[in-house]
Amino acid sequence: MISFDTDIKPLFRQKDVVAMKKYGAFDLHSFEDVKTNSNEILKRLQDGTMPCDGAWQKDNIDKFNTWIQEGMNP
Template identity: 55%
Template sequence: MSFTADIKPLFREEDRSAMDFAFDLWSYDDVKTNAALILERVADGTMPCDETWGDDKLQRLRTWIADGCPP
């Protein structure tokens, strides 16, 4: 599992531009640094604000974090 192949594609272009005031969802360093906060918001369904992530996307992000955020 890697950021480029598995995690970056989870974030849409509109997610990236909506969130650029806080961090860049297509940047490995930014997503790694904010991983716990990002997971919390997608898991509680408050982000993205226009849809809720399914279990497959959530599980992919959880596994990547548990694996130590491989680039």
């Protein structure tokens, strides 16, 4: 089972967290924030527009997607 703390949180770099906090969107290291915005985040990861300095590898996007499918475990 994929968990936020072990598997998902480490995928977000410190610079991602800082950037998205500055933008005022959400805290990518907060379970509640990522859970609440999971579909929007997945959309950006899939269309490759975020992170803006280079798209994630497919297996990491798949992992994020599976985490959502499994009900977003902490």
